[in-house]
Amino acid sequence: MRKQRKFDDDDFSLTDTDTFEKFLDHDPEWDENPDGPETGDRWSTWDLSSPTERGPLPHPEWVVTELAAVDTERGMLKTGKEADVFLIRREVPETGYGTLMAAKRYRDSDHRMFHRDAGYLEGRRTRDSRVNRAVAARTAFGKEAIAGQWAYAEFGALCKLWETAQSLDVTPFTPYPVQILGTEILMEFIGTPDGVAAPRLAAIRPEDANLTDLWEQLLIGLRVLARSGYAHGDLSPYNILVHEGRLVVIDLPQIVDVVANPHGRRFLTRDVHNVLTWFRSRGLSGVDETEVVQFLCDEAGIR
Incomplete structure (x- = not known):
């Protein structure tokens, strides 16, 4: 049996030939509930x-949306520090009508490592002062509240970015968010119908892609982010997928409100620098990083 590939969000040892396939060798845990x-x-x-x-x-x-549909887990797509992503098949039995989705599940407080969330959480506060104090103190309850904040922040951002892209009449650059329930987000699966996930930008060879087209797509995505008042917060070639020429940005739990967060411009600048460095290393030229940052700040309405 082939061992499932697992990787960490912040620790990669990849080559340009790496692919990110998932393997359907996972035995689902069946629900023994008679209902x-x-x-x-x-x-x-x-x-x-x-x-x-x-x-x-x-x-x-x-x-x-049919209530007669059932969900079947098809294996793990990705594991990370705060959440794991699974492949889910939702279909109406005996009809062949169904779809694949990615299910992102945030871990409980005993299995998460929120080691670098302080800067991202600035500007995110609830109306309940007790919750805010628990979050600041990183108590067990505070960590649960953080998990909920990260899940709902990501889902809310996906919804807003999808709507902003539609209002600007551009192709959405993020997965469609199907629903959220607790700390599980169901979203569009980016990959083939047989369950093979799209490769990440970091794994794309320059000769296999139109770098100029991909950069232009990403610039549109960055504009949508800025127009929505956001910076991705951790943008890199490892959380950008490329599927049939379409560029898709994923992993948005750390999304930053660039207006409310005092470090908003710094996060935005870092996002641009990270991705533009990769594009330049692959041969892209003629892009002024300072001009891109200023353009996005203007779109976001920040100095």
Whole structure:
């Protein structure tokens, strides 16, 4: 049996020939509840999320909303410090109607390592002072609150970015957010119908891609982020996918409100520097980093 590939968000030893396939060698944990579905791992959770916990309208045609649908876990796509991502198949039994989704699940407080979240969380505060104090003190309850903040921050950002892209009449550059339930986010799976995830930008060979086109797509994405008042906060070639020529940015739990966060411009500048450094190392030229940063700051309305 082939061992599943696992990797850490911040620790990569990749070559340009690396791919990010997932392997369907995972035995799902079946639900023994007598009220559970006859096939699959659980009933669809669509009806458990409120309208505000579902993706922007109109829902894409591939989103399965039928209550008779079931979810089946197909294996792990990625493991990270704060969350793991699984491949989920949601379908209506005996109809062939279904879709693949990525399920991002934030870990409980005993298995997460929020070792560098302080800067990102500046500007994120709840109305409950007790929660804010617990978050600041990193108590067990505070860590649970942080997990919820990260999950809802990512889901909310995905929704807003999708809507902003539509309002600007540009192709969305992030996965469509299907729904959130607790600390699980279900979103569009970026990959092939048989469950092979799209490669990351870091694994793309220059001769296999149009660097100018990819940079232009990314610049549009950065503009959408800035227009929405955001910086990605941790943008790099490792959290950008390339699927059939489409560039898709992932991993947004650390997204930064560049207006509310006093370090907003610094995060935005770092995002631009990280990705532009990679593009330049692959041969892209003629892009002024300072001009790009200033353009995005103007779009975001910050100095």
